[in-house]
Amino acid sequence: METLLIEGSAKTPTIKFDAEQGIIEIKGRSIPENSIEFYKPLIDWLEKYSGKPKADTVVNIQLEYFNTSSSKCILDVFKKLEAINKGGQSSVVINWHYEEDDEDMSEAGEDYQAIINVPFKMVMVQE
Amino acid sequence: MLDIYEFYDKMERNKIMLSFKGDITSELLTSILQIMESKLDNLQEEPKIKKKVYNVLVECLQNLYHHLDVDASDNSDSAKKFRSAIFMIGKIGSEYNIITGNYILNKNVNPLRDKLNRINVMSKDELKEYYKEILNNDEFSDKGGGGLGMIDIARKSGQKLNFNFIEVDNQYSFFSLSIKIS
Numbered sequence: 001m002e003t004l005l006i007e008g009s010a011k012t013p014t015i016k017f018d019a020e021q022g023i024i025e026i027k028g029r030s031i032p033e034n035s036i037e038f039y040k041p042l043i044d045w046l047e048k049y050s051g052k053p054k055a056d057t058v059v060n061i062q063l064e065y066f067n068t069s070s071s072k073c074i075l076d077v078f079k080k081l082e083a084i085n086k087g088g089q090s091s092v093v094i095n096w097h098y099e100e101d102d103e104d105m106s107e108a109g110e111d112y113q114a115i116i117n118v119p120f121k122m123v124m125v126q127e
Numbered sequence: 128m129l130d131i132y133e134f135y136d137k138m139e140r141n142k143i144m145l146s147f148k149g150d151i152t153s154e155l156l157t158s159i160l161q162i163m164e165s166k167l168d169n170l171q172e173e174p175k176i177k178k179k180v181y182n183v184l185v186e187c188l189q190n191l192y193h194h195l196d197v198d199a200s201d202n203s204d205s206a207k208k209f210r211s212a213i214f215m216i217g218k219i220g221s222e223y224n225i226i227t228g229n230y231i232l233n234k235n236v237n238p239l240r241d242k243l244n245r246i247n248v249m250s251k252d253e254l255k256e257y258y259k260e261i262l263n264n265d266e267f268s269d270k271g272g273g274g275l276g277m278i279d280i281a282r283k284s285g286q287k288l289n290f291n292f293i294e295v296d297n298q299y300s301f302f303s304l305s306i307k308i309s
Contacts, residue, residue: 010157031160031185033153033192065178067185068275069193071262101175104182104283111255115263127174 001052004045012038013063017045022054022090026077027062030070039073046080053090057081062097062125063105071108078116085118097123138217141224146215150207151191159188163216170218179308180216180223182283186276187227187306188214196232196299209299222309230299236292239302246277247287254282284308 001019008014013028024046032038059081066074078094085092094116096109106122113120138146144166147159163184167177197210212229231239249257258278281288289305 010161031189033156033189065182065185067182067189068279069189071275071279075262099174102178103175104178107255107282111259111262115259 001048004041006041015042017042017049019049019054022057024057024059024081025062026074027060029064030066030074032067033069035067035069035073039070039076043073043076043080046077046084050080050084050087053084053087055090057084057090057092059092059094060097061094066108075112075115078112078118082116082118091119093119093121095121095123097125099125099127101127141215141217142219143215143217146213148213149211151188151195151212151214153192156188156192159214160185176223176308179283180225183225183280183306183308184216186280186283187225187304190276190304191227191229194229194231196230196235222307225306225308226303228301228303230295231292231302233294233298233300236294236300236302240290240292242274243277243288243290246281249281251282251285254278258282280306 003019004015004017006012006015008028011029011032013026013030016023016025016027018024026042030038061074081092081094084090094112096112098105098109106124109120109122113122145159145162147155149155160181164181167180172180191212191214195210195212197206199210209230212227214228215224215226217224217226246254246257258275261275261278277288284306286307289307291303293301293303295301
C-alpha cells in the first residue's frame with residue numbers, strides 16, 4: 001500500500017501516512033476553508049489501511065493551529081482509527097502533541113480523548 | 128469630499144492594526160492571516176496570546192467567508208452590496224479587539240441571536256460540554272463548520288460575545304460581532 005504524503009502549506013498540515021511502518025502523522029496547521037475536501041484522501045487511505053493494518057499503529061498529531069472546520073474531520077480520522085483498533089488486527093495509539101503553554105491545544109486533546117475510545121497519550125512538547 | 132482624516136483619527140484612537148471592507152475570498156483570508164501573523168511576531172507577543180488571537184481571527188474570518196446569506200454567483204449590484212463585509216483588529220493596551228460586520232437575512236437574525244445568547248450564559252465547563260456535543264453529532268453542514276465556530280471563539284477568548292443586529296431594509300440586517308482577547 002502506498003504511503004500518503006502531502007506537503008504542508010500555510011493552511012494545511014503535512015501528512016505522512018505510512019502503511020509499511022504503521023505510522024500516521026498530521027503536523028503543522030489545519031485551517032483550510034474547506035476541510036472536508038482536504039481530509040477526504042486521508043479518510044479514504046485509512047479505509048484501505050483498515051483492511052490490512054500493521055500489528056501496531058502509531059498516530060502522531062502535532063498541530064500548531066486547527067480551525068473548527070477541521071475539528072470534525074480530525075474526529076472522523078480518529079473514528080476510523082477507533083474502528084481499526086476495535087477490529088483487533090492492530091493496536092492503535094494516538095499521541096496528541098501540544099506545546100507546554102498551549103492550554104487550548106491541550107484542552108482540544110482532552111476533548112477528543114473524552115469522545116473516542118482509543119489509547120490516547122498527551123505529549124507535552126518544549127517550545 | 129470624504130474626510131479621510133476623520134477615518135484615520137477614528138482608527139488611530141481605536142488602535143486599529145488592520146482593517147478590510149469588501150468581498151471575503153479565500154485568497155484574502157490567506158493574506159490577512161499572513162499579515163497578522165507577522166504583526167504579532169513583530170510585537171513579540173507571548174506565544175499563548177498570539178495563538179489565541181490567531182485562532183479567534185481564523186474563526187471570525189471563516190465565519191464571514193462561510194456564512195454569507197447572498198449567493199456567490201449572483202452578480203447584481205444589490206447582491207454585491209450585501210455580500211460585502213467588514214473586518215477590523217485593534218489593540219488597546221494589552222487587549223486585542225476583533226470586530227466583524229456582515230449582512231444577514233432578517234429571517235436568520237433570531238436563530239443566530241438565540242444561539243449567541245445561549246453561548247453567553249454558559250460557564251467555561253458548559254461551553255466545553257456543548258462543544259463536544261456539537262462536535263460529536265453527525266449533523267454537519269456542508270460548510271463544514273457545523274456551528275462550532277462561535278462556541279470555539281467564546282471558549283478561546285474566555286469572554287462574552289458582544290454582538291448587535293441592525294435592520295437595514297425588509298430583507299437584510301447588519302450583524303456585528305466584537306471579541307476581546309487579553
